Amino acid sequence: MTPEPAxxxxxxxxxxxxxxxxxxxxDLTFLPGSRTxxxxxxxxxxxxxxxxxxxxxxxxxxxxxxxxERLDRxxxxxxxxxxxxxxxxxxQFGDLVPELTLVENVxxxxxxxxxxxxxxxxxxxxxxxxxxxxxxxxxxxxxxxxGQAQRAAIARALVxxxxxxxxxxxxxxxxxxTAEQVLDTMVAITTASxxxxxxxxxxxxxxxxxxDLVVLRDGRIAVGAPA
Amino acid sequence: xxxxxxxxxxxxxxxxxGYTLKxxxxxxxxxxxxxxxxxxxxxxxxxxxxxxxEVTEVxxxxxxxxxxYRITPDGVETVSAWVYxxxxxxxxxxxxxxxxxxxxxxxxxSAIDVLDRQRVQHLGRMRELTGLRKDAxxxxxxxxxxxxxxxxxxxxxxxxxxxxLEELA
Numbered sequence: 444m445t446p447e448p449a450x451x452x453x454x455x456x457x458x459x460x461x462x463x464x465x466x467x468x469x470d471l472t473f474l475p476g477s478r479t480x481x482x483x484x485x486x487x488x489x490x491x492x493x494x495x496x497x498x499x500x501x502x503x504x505x506x507x508x509x510x511x512e513r514l515d516r517x518x519x520x521x522x523x524x525x526x527x528x529x530x531x532x533x534x535q536f537g538d539l540v541p542e543l544t545l546v547e548n549v550x551x552x553x554x555x556x557x558x559x560x561x562x563x564x565x566x567x568x569x570x571x572x573x574x575x576x577x578x579x580x581x582x583x584x585x586x587x588x589x590g591q592a593q594r595a596a597i598a599r600a601l602v603x604x605x606x607x608x609x610x611x612x613x614x615x616x617x618x619x620x621t622a623e624q625v626l627d628t629m630v631a632i633t634t635a636s637x638x639x640x641x642x643x644x645x646x647x648x649x650x651x652x653x654x655d656l657v658v659l660r661d662g663r664i665a666v667g668a669p670a
Numbered sequence: 671x672x673x674x675x676x677x678x679x680x681x682x683x684x685x686x687x688g689y690t691l692k693x694x695x696x697x698x699x700x701x702x703x704x705x706x707x708x709x710x711x712x713x714x715x716x717x718x719x720x721x722x723x724e725v726t727e728v729x730x731x732x733x734x735x736x737x738x739y740r741i742t743p744d745g746v747e748t749v750s751a752w753v754y755x756x757x758x759x760x761x762x763x764x765x766x767x768x769x770x771x772x773x774x775x776x777x778x779x780s781a782i783d784v785l786d787r788q789r790v791q792h793l794g795r796m797r798e799l800t801g802l803r804k805d806a807x808x809x810x811x812x813x814x815x816x817x818x819x820x821x822x823x824x825x826x827x828x829x830x831x832x833x834x835l836e837e838l839a
Contacts, residue, residue, distance in 0.1 A: 645829075647822055648800075648822055651800045
């Protein structure tokens with residue numbers, strides 16, 4: 444079981460790429476409403492950890508518990524379904540569908556979950572507005588700046604009120620002032636919904652917006668572990 | 671930072687008693703470490719000797735006398751010279767942190783551990799400042815962002831030093 448009242452937890456989590464151990468027997472627990480920064484040098488296993496937490500990769504060893512279920516035991520299709528419904532993921536370089544407008548991109552998770560178009564659009568616009576990109580909501584991703592696309596990707600990760608938000612360098616493409624506003628918005632929205640927020644970052648300024656710190660070194664936890 | 675010249679600069683704004691001056695100093699420049707009264711009175715007496723300030727009024731209210739000071743033209747010139755004189759950049763070159771890491775390395779203690787512990791402390795202070803920033807007025811904001819930038823610089827060094835030590839290990 445997920446250790447109560449954790450929403451997400453790992454036990455002995457290990458991810459390997461060939462002979463390289465990217466994540467080495469990591470135990471972590473994330474409570475609802477927790478806000479954790481994951482830091483560490485390049486190649487320390489930060490992104491691999493995030494991908495394993497989100498079920499994007501299946502670990503080579505150990506357990507990933509998400510909402511009282513062993514995520515690592517599910518098939519790829521099942522993990523993908525859990526991720527869509529209950530997680531929000533933000534990748535380093537966004538990953539919006541280029542054929543769609545920003546608002547259509549943000550509506551996607553809601554529509555996949557069966558929400559009707561009108562309320563989905565209205566909720567998506569609300570999120571884009573909270574992230575300061577409502578004025579470009581009807582443009583395609585190619586017609587907006589990298590920073591605007593990234594903010595839409597963040598809106599898409601938050602729009603369906605997920606239980607966990609996993610973000611990999613979410614503000615890397617933003618100027619420092621916008622980055623801080625966007626972080627504040629992410630924190631406010633996840634706090635209001637009680638979602639656990641996990642942010643991989645190499646910037647301490649970003650980490651200073653979050654309550655807990657985990658530092659990885661050679662795939663192991665060198666500093667901290669959230670309660 | 672020596673407290674003397676900022677105190678003189680506060681006196682430039684308007685004449686004041688030592689007590690008022692101390693309060694203004696604490697509000698503006700000493701958010702984390704208030705100035706001792708003794709330092710204020712010592713500084714005022716030095717200003718008087720050097721001709722940077724003079725006593726305009728002596729009141730006696732229930733006991734000790736209260737002296738009100740005002741800045742002199744020489745004092746104003748001293749403030750200008752201080753404000754415009756660039757600081758020696760080498761003032762930032764050595765720190766207690768560097769010294770502790772260096773001692774850890776040469777004594778067989780864990781330098782990585784020193785860095786990790788300091789990182790947690792620094793980040794804690796950054797969190798505190800990030801929280802304070804939300805309601806800060808423009809002057810406070812300058813002080814907060816100054817401290818944040820220095821903490822961030824230290825943290826970058828902590829990160830880099832950690833990586834170098836890892837490579838050596």
